[in-house]
Amino acid sequence: MAEAAPVLEVSGLSKRFGALIATDAVDLDIRPGEIHALIGPNGAGKSTLVAQIAGQLAQDAGEIRLAGQEISGLSVAARARAGLGRTFQVTSVALELSALGNAMLAVQARASGLWGFWRRAAADRRLIEPAMAALARFDLDGRAQVPAAALSHGERRQLELAMAAALAPRVLLLDEPMAGLGAGGVGPLSDILEGLKAETPMLLIEHDMDAVFRLADRISVLAEGRIVFAGSAAEVQASALVREIYLGTA
């Protein structure tokens, strides 16, 4: 079977900070239906690469294509409108609103072009049904009326994902979604991501290696700004090179 065309395709992406080459001619793609994990030691360039893809950092060289369209000249907002979704290391929900109110914002943002007139969304009853559906997909329908400030850390992560998915992105960049979740939270969130990937392929940046090995269809290993290995979880685990440069246990 021919491979499906990538949803996101990064080629030759580079970023230099003075003498330091943070990303060095990175090639990476995300195909429909997959979770592609990006791992690497501290300082490898993962955050820099994500910031370049999302548009917070301009690249020195290279191209980024989303569904075939070159997006690297677009602003962060224009990339989001083109279908580049993202979650952050720190959650970005509105703490004073309920889970439902937050989900309604995301549903409304999709209808009106991302986060316009957002405070009014909470009063628009037409948004309730799709917002409840978004919450239900992420096991939060029972918590709809709870203020986001009173949700557990794991629930806030779920809410943030529900909001990102409600925007129906073509691809989702996940920046350490398991951070701070603890043993009890990683499993449920992993189940949710597994359920989401058929519809929304993801680039997963994650330090929790058990979660990476469970979830990733492909793993790319970044070291000193370069992709030094790419393969399945089994191939990464079996690689002496990866052990040496990443795990430091060769």
Ligand SMILES: Nc1ncnc2c1ncn2[C@@H]1O[C@H](COP(=O)(O)OP(=O)(O)OP(=O)(O)O)[C@@H](O)[C@H]1O
């Ligand atoms: N704005 C900046 N100015 C100068 N150097 C930077 C800047 N941002 C990142 N760097 C450097 O670029 C390199 C890559 O950093 P980056 O944060 O992308 O790595 P990372 O793989 O995300 O690390 P971690 O896993 O610790 O988050 C590091 O050496 C870092 O110090």
